[in-house]
Amino acid sequence: MEYQWLIDRVDSIIVNRSKTVILAFLLVTVLMMGGLGSITTESGQEQFIEDLPSFQAVEDIGEDFSPTFSDVTTSTTLVQESGNVLSKGALTDMLETRERILDTNELRAESVSTPAVTVATTLNPNATTPEAHLRAVERASPTQIDAAVREAAADNTGFTSSLSDDFNRGSASATSSRGSVSHIAGPGAGGGGGGGAAGGSEFPSNRVDRTERVVTDDASNIWVQGTAPNTTGTTTSVVLPAALLLIIVFLAVAYRDPVDIGIGLLAIIMTLLWTFGFIGYAGIPFAVLLIAVPPILIAIGIDFGIHSINRYREERVTGLGISESMMRTTDQMSVAFAIVVGTSAIGFLSNVVSAFPPTRDFGLVAAVGIIFTFLIFGVFVPALKVTVDRARENYPIPTFADTPLGSERSLLGRLLSVGVTVSKRAPLVFLLLILVATAGGGVYATGVDTGFSPEDFQPAEETPEYLQYLPESIRPPESFEFVRINNYLDRNYQQDAQVLMYVEGSMTQDSALEQLHRAGRSPPETFRSDRRQAETQSIVTLIESRAERDPEFRELVNRNDRNDNGIPDDNLPQIYEALEEPADSDLSGFLGEDRRSAQVIFTVDGDAEDDVVTADAYDVAGDFRFSAQPTGSVVIFDEALSLVLESVIQSLILTLLGASAFLLFAYWLIEGRPSLGLVNIIPIVVTVVALVASMRAVGLAFNAINGTILAIAVGIGIDYAVHVVHRFADEYHDRELFPALQRTVVGTGGALTGSMLTTVFGIGVLVLALNPALGAFGVLMSLSVLYAFLASILVLPSTIVVWARLTGDESATLPVIDAISALVGSGRTPPSTE
Template sequence: MDYQRYIDWADDRIVEDSRRVVLTFLVVTLVFSAGLGNISTNAGTSQFTTGLPAEEAFERVNTEFSPTFSPDTGNTQLIQEGNNVLSRDALLRMLRAQERLEDHRDLRVTGTSSAASIVAQRLDPSARTTEAQIRAVESATSSEIDAAVRRAADQNPQFTSLVSSDFNRGSASASATLGLVTHEIPAGISSGSGQGGSSPLTSIQRQAQFTVQSAGHGTITVFGSGIVAAEFSNVVFDSLVLTVPAAVIFILLFLSIAYRDLADMALGLIALFMAIVWTFGFMGLAGIPFSQMLIAVPPLLLAVGIDFGIHAVNRYREERQHGTGIDESMRITTDQLLVAFFIVTGTTVIGFAANLTSSLPPIRDFGFVAAIGITFTFFIFGVFLPAAKVELDTLRQRYPIPTFSERPLGSEDSALGGVLRGGVAIAERAPVVFLLVTLVVTAGAGVYATGISTSFSQDDFLPPEDNADWIQSLPEPFAPSEYTVTERTNFLEEKFDSTQSGQATIYVEGPMRKDSALEQIHRAGDDPPDTFVREDGRAASTSIVTVIQDRAARDPEFRRLVERNDANDNGVPDDNLETVYEYLLDSSSRDRALDYLSEDYRSARVVYTVEAGASDSEVTEDAREVAEDFRFEATATGSIVVFQAVSDVILESAVQSLAIALAGASVFLVFIYYVLEGRPSLGIANVVPVVVTVALLAGTMRFLRIPFNAITATMLAITIGLGVDYSVHVTHRFADEMHEYDLVTALDRTVRGTGGALLGSMLTTVFGIGVLALAVFPAIGQFGILTALSIAYAFLTSLLVLPSVLVVWDRVTNSDHPLRRLLDLGGPRRPVRPTEGDD
């Protein structure tokens, strides 16, 4: 294939039509900038659950079973703390807070409840309104209140779920209690299992917070999904405000060292800005929302863009240093680097596009946007930047534009050049021994990495409970917001047993009029799995069966109806089920029945209580086994099951994308080196340091206890993309140098020339992206740490491991007796010229 004519055509356009090229790219930038205003946001956990069977079942459960799961209502929690929240004064504080919220029309309160309300009704059973309940408590003595608290604990199961686990019946005391406020939300709220980035409840709960605080109820805190949603957004914004300035400072610092010329650095920064505008403008025009996953895209574009920019300018300076003119120097530069940039872009795009195989939409969006962004980066830095550099240096010949330095990094007579050739020194002496040691380390890291945990929970998206002191002392606008969600969530988990125990739901689809329908539900509770709570040897559950049994226990007429249709006398009707259902729906038990049976009798839900200490994976596995026991179609669902399903998909996506990225990049590199050099085996050599990098990073993730979560799931594919970037520059430069020099000289010229650019790129991106570790959003911090490590590992393996790989590659492909030469543990002893193709 005669690819050179295409490269020559591109060289001509860049050099001869440089001004036209620059203007064209600026116009395209304006076009893409129009899409920046159309970018929407999508945050939180809900974006990751779309399309999963468990999530779809959960949404159907929430849609079909009302009124408890009605999609047009929302709940707010009132968390009360104190020495004794069941004392007379504390009960009145809670009731008055409820009353103030009920009186606030904008809050659309449809009902309130609390332990205080229950106690008040034990004092005065006729006290149906909050105002009447306040009067009941005000007129009661302390001993009467204590007695009412004990009666409430004995007679009302809801009471014990609303008081903390340290409730003392004897002293009628507890340190915390919950109040519940129900709001009508005309626009509806999400009924899915995930937490969205915005919520109609946010403004309502903010108003409720102000209302309660302004009344002086300092011991009562307002909490709910709307406040959680607001903090989801705030933590991302605060993280960017904190890290972006630091990243800019580091990037400018190291770019100034790499370029050592203000005008050249300005060109590089303009190109970086264009890459960001093109990518995010494309997102806006394509209607792709910005999510937490896409926070990773700007650092990636910076990493690849900085690398391309430094390489382009550094390679151009190498030619200029030899006295070559502007046009000819740029032709030589682009003739070589366009090919290298194309290889890097191809393999990097493959690495990111591997995420398109994920079943999670945010991961697919990340893969697609990252691949598009890297493609844009290739054109901007491969075409625009060289053309702009030609224009700049042409203007320098006409006008007194300051030039500070045009010396390339890593030149032969520099101290840096001597340091960079450390990998060549190893390759000269003991390449095989070094690679055997590398193989052992890589294998060990890979085996160790198999223990990486997987996580998916709301906690992945929340700030830490306490920020570092130095973060809290930052002045505006860098000071982060005050976060309460993590503290409140931890408090609820610590204080309330009801929040520690979980639930697993089975969504059953089938003709519930069929005689065996209720017996199926009842038998499913026999011999429950270990993670399910047991009551009298059966699984603790609520369903239409338990609603029927509860109604039968207090309604003689209904009990007789059940007994007439109960063939085996187990309290579960077997015949005339539609008649049984109609009786329930015409009674006061209608709402409770519709919590577990759809109105068309085509589906039902069964809710099982699970052990507090059981892991999500164990609960999910057991729930799925129970669902399989149903004859009707049954799906295990609920928050625990949905989140575990997402966690499983995250791990599956990480492994799958890693395999596809490695395989795809290897095939691409083999093919491209066959086309370019007639040496397909160079592609295999190119992949070796990438494999080492991936293994080292995966092992580091386990060592640092960083799990695969919604943000870090793509790290292995990203590492392939960035690792190939570094190794391709070395391999492609080496292949070019081998046309004119012997093996050692070619390696030496490669690491001195390309290694200098790689060092500048590595330092800039490691520090520029590494500052994400300062983010108050933990997942962003983890991503920053891992990305910086992957770049550092890619640099080290490209300059330390790859030279030895290339020496061994040369022994195998350029020798009449490759095995004999391979077993020679020493380095090369004679200059070796490449052959025309692989043996």
């Protein structure tokens, strides 16, 4: 297939119509900027799990089991710490705080639940108002309060779960308690219920700050915890400026000319504007993973820019003119860039098979972004460079540097030549050593862990001190109170968890409630139980509780209970109708309005392994005759965890297969040598194995954020290998093997060195991210670039020599093979080593 005519046409437009090209690209930039105003942000873990069946079950539960006309609510957690939060003074403090919260209209507090209320109600069952609860505690003696605490602990498991693990029933003491404030959300909060309702967390506005002002008291130690912090915007505002600063420094080293630095920076800005504009026009929310896209595009763009300028300077120093030098540069570099873009886009697009929507968005945005990078750095930058250099000939614009990076005589050139030296002396032995090391690393790498938890999406409790020197507009807080309180709760409270069972079926069938009850018999070990019956909350426990305190309702249940086990078997609609009275009945929390769904809440051991709990939950679900879907945070995150490794493996396989096929086709088309595509893949395999082995060595696990790293490592790694292989193929047309290899590694290697340093440090600034998982992601990306560079400079030369020998080039010497062949040919026997 002939393609040179197309390249020649593009070369001609770049060189001969450079100003038109510049104007066209600037107009497109203005157009793409129109999408910036449409960008929305998204944070937290829900974006990764929203497609899971277990998460859909949670959504269904939220829709089915809430009052039809209930107000949208949000919640705020209260944590009280004291020598004994169950003492009279601490209980009084909490009840006074509760009263102030309920009396503050701007907080829109619907209710405040706390263990102090349970103690007050135990002291005086007739107390129903905040004032009455406070009076009950104030009038009680310490002895009466201790007795009420013991009674509440014996009768109410919810009471003990709201106290810290050091709760002592005998001494009626605990150092901490937790409660919650339920706020009625204002207009515009959305139609969903709970704190996850769309926009619900914004109503009432500043509720955490307002609650803190009401709660704060010099004599009190009550903390207020709101929603998890959204650090996406702050991280972006910290990472991008830091990346640009480092990039400017390394561009200065690579270009050594302020005009060329300006060209490179302009191209980077245009690339980002095009990409962010696409995000806005496409309606893709800017989530935590997309923070990594700008550094990736900056890295690849700088690589393209350095290679273009460096190659152009190589031609210029030979005495060629501006037009001819640029024509030769674009003639070669456009092909290399096209191969890089094709393979990198395949690597990024492999993420569209991921089970996680943000990962799919990341793959699409990164692939589109790299195409924009190719267009801007492959067409716009050469056109602008030609225009500027022509202006330099006509106007007194100084030129500070016009020599390429790296020469055979320079220190950098000598260092880069190490791989060529090895390829001359012992290429096969070196590759065998690399093969053994890679195989061993691969075996070791299979032990890398996977993880998925809410902590992956939260910042550290305290931000690094150096971030406090940032301008106030982007300065993060010194510490995140939400994270501090969350860590405190994890350390000090019993780790019981819940499994929610979403049951679908006709709940008016005579056997419906018996089914719910039987499913809880002889539960698995991870399920909390009492006398071989699982601890549950459901329509069944609601009936049992109502029957205990309501004789009339108990009689109704007995009339419809065939086997006298307290579970009605007949006339269930009548039972439900009776349960709906009084109006504040909890029936809607466990039974769907259409009577075709139910919720059963199981208490499980929070210290048990998530995968064990999940397996047990599905076993219990199988005991229901109706359709039953287990859900809850334990099940959701375990299912997400199982998909992390699956997504990593799928994307890696697709990337390797797709990139290999593309490279075979590209080198067949360009050079008539498809085997060069296989040469290109070898350093990539080495890079991937080294990266995963490094992850295990430093204790990093694959998670939803860094699960894309292998596809990215392939995409960026191929970039480096393609530059070396394509340059070699071009030089190999006119030179012998080793001179071509030497010229390739020194010339292209110099540009690769500048690109590697810029990329490693430019992407490495992600360690400044407030999200620890994103910081680790930046470290892994930097490592992948470093490994790809080393593999391309050290491993590729020997690989190319072996390839040349296999394709019939007799100048490709393999000393070991040649020595064996000489011995065999002469009939001599190798001397004994004994």
